[in-house]
Amino acid sequence: MSHPYADLPRRAFWRHGTARAVGAELFEPTYPITRATRIATAGSCFAQHIARSLRGAGCKVLDAEPPPRGMGPDLAARHGYGLFSGRYGNIYTARQLRQLLTEIVSGGPEQRFVWQRGALFVDALRPTVEPEGLDSPDEVMLHRDYHLERTSQMLQQADLFIFTLGLTEAWRDRNTGRVFPVCPGVTAGRFDAAAHEFVTFSQAEVLEDLRAIRALLQRFRPGMQMLLTVSPVPLTATAGGAHVLVASQAAKATLRSAAGEFAAGTAGVSYFPSYEIVTTPAFGGPHFEPDLRRVTQGGVDLVMQLFLDAHGLESAAPPESEPQGDTDLQEADDPVCDELLLEAFAK
């Protein structure tokens, strides 16, 4: 008897694909990635792991603004260097990335989004890349111009753009619709209910943002491929009214759905299941630290091993001699996550 399931590959069946064997068949690349592929990365905290692992595996991860020689790795990370392919900080939402790319394409900042931190000033669109701040709003804008120009140069070289979607919730400027990576007032600036509003992006809005992002990336380099992932890291906090766990699951479902739909319907775009690998028991997980939020190094390694194996690249060497249980070292390896700053406000 013939039916649609009769000729499906083993990977399509839970019994064979998941309950007995997972891994190699989980992800089938739609385009090749080699060590010569010039890769750009952006996204939420989890994207920092991806960039680091790819570099560790010898892949060519572009860097628009490498730190100057003499700046140690810790200091560099504290200033937003080397975390992604640009010094744009964490990009949690598709809207944030879309707006960044639009800003670059349009030739520079149209509006000044500068927040005050004490007597100093920071770029509201990447408020943590200068941990102390700059001396004046004009200096902030000069740094932003520089950042946009360097990012533009980087994107013009990229063969592949890996974007890790993190959140659907954001705070935005009511007048312009510009979304911020963190709520005004948390790391800098001042929250003003008349000027700032909370938004939760729907699946349709995320999908539309992804389409716009794809189109914008093509303007930098026609043919640039896209690879989407969804961060498995839950929300630190939600302002939407629901329990944070419920809000997290809703956000991840929305992002997963949008990414999957977009990748399925767009040539040159693929989806890699980082979220699934970390969160499902099929891979021995969930792979979270005891705080149930940070992904374990083992989880990160597993994600990257599957990704690299799928592309015929050797797995990344394990991160330099991290003895298990060495809390200090593990914490030192934490991604720079400005969303975590919200925890300071948890009662």
Place this chain on the structure above:
Amino acid sequence: MTLRVCLFGNSHLAALRQAWTDGRERWPGLDLTMIGAHKGLLLQTEITGGVLRPATDAARDAFARFGGLAEVDLRSFDAIGIVGCQVAAARAAFLHKEARWVGLPSVAACPNLATREPRLISRRAYVAMLKATLSETLGGQFATHLRAGTDRPICLLSQPRTHESILSGKRVEMRALLNSIEIGDGAALSDLFDTTARGLFEAIGVDYLPQPAETVSHHLLTARAYTEGAERLTAAGNAPQPKTDILHANAAYGALALDGLAARLAA
């Protein structure tokens, strides 16, 4: 009142020793003991109960030859000095090679920074970088080591700046330093170096003494009058100045450095 001061240092201690040997009567208020150790030997020491002891054969040898001491009872001194030990303005220039920040003359003169090789960073990021670099120097580490082992006042005397003879441009390894001067950033770098070093050492309870102002040339260099005839401390003892030396200062410099130390301790 005469202050007993113990001066530790690397090869740059020779300038002060020359000055002291040539005319110690110039500093009637000082009674100096000098202990030199080249390279990182000063760090190969332990301090217990206020007594600093060499912890390796190489350090023991250096202490015996350049100080005539098997150990140093820090409690018997009124103050401790650290001379040179890589706390050098040239480090500020080498970090500047790939970094620029708002406020530098060269940045004000550059219309499009994004197309240039040196990166635009914040001044605070540069200062943090410089602090990290200075704290890793022999002087930075030894100051921390000493501070943990004694409650005596500690002064760190800056290493002399590089010789102004490099202005001839023949030393390719000094291109970064020369370039800093040529593009007009020398004054800013010199100021940032001294300010940063002062802040760094003050934070660990160590007094920082910059290079005597009259010996400085082109902000980041040492004037020829203070470098000609310099000796330096080597593993074999005081060595005469080779023609290629661009780092060490002479007795005239050493005298001014001791003047500064005496004034600071008297204050």
